[in-house]
Amino acid sequence: MPACSGLFWPFAKREVLVALKQTYPTEAAAEAGIGQRLGAFYASHAAPPADVAQATETAVRLYRTNVFPTMKIGWGTYVSQNGHTYATGCTRCHDDEHQTRTGTVLQDDCDLCHKKLE
Numbered sequence: 001m002p003a004c005s006g007l008f009w010p011f012a013k014r015e016v017l018v019a020l021k022q023t024y025p026t027e028a029a030a031e032a033g034i035g036q037r038l039g040a041f042y043a044s045h046a047a048p049p050a051d052v053a054q055a056t057e058t059a060v061r062l063y064r065t066n067v068f069p070t071m072k073i074g075w076g077t078y079v080s081q082n083g084h085t086y087a088t089g090c091t092r093c094h095d096d097e098h099q100t101r102t103g104t105v106l107q108d109d110c111d112l113c114h115k116k117l118e
Contacts, residue, residue, distance in 0.1 A: 016059045020075040
C-alpha cells in the first residue's frame with residue numbers, strides 16, 4: 001500500500017490480513033465483510049475515507065486472486081509461492097495426472113494463472 005500520512009497506516013497490513021483470514025460464504029459476502037471490518041476499525045482512527053476505500057479495494061483484490069472457498073483454499077492455506085520453482089507448489093496437483101471427480105485432467109500449465117508478458 002502506498003505511504004500515507006495519518007495514524008492508521010501502520011496498522012493497515014495487520015487489519016487487511018485479519019479481514020482476509022476470515023471465512024466468508026461467498027465473494028460478495030467477503031467484499032462486504034472486508035469493507036465492514038476495515039471501515040469499523042478505521043472509523044475510530046479518523047482515517048481519511050479515500051484511504052480506507054483504497055485499503056478496502058486492495059484487500060478485496062487480494063481476496064479475489066488468492067482465496068477460493070469452493071476449493072477450500074483460504075488466505076494462508078498454502079505457503080508463499082514466491083520462488084515456487086524450488087517447491088512443488090501448484091504442481092502437486094496440476095501435474096497432468098490428477099483429475100477432478102468428473103474426469104477433467106488438472107493441467108500442468110502455468111498460463112492457467114500466470115499471463116505471460118508480451
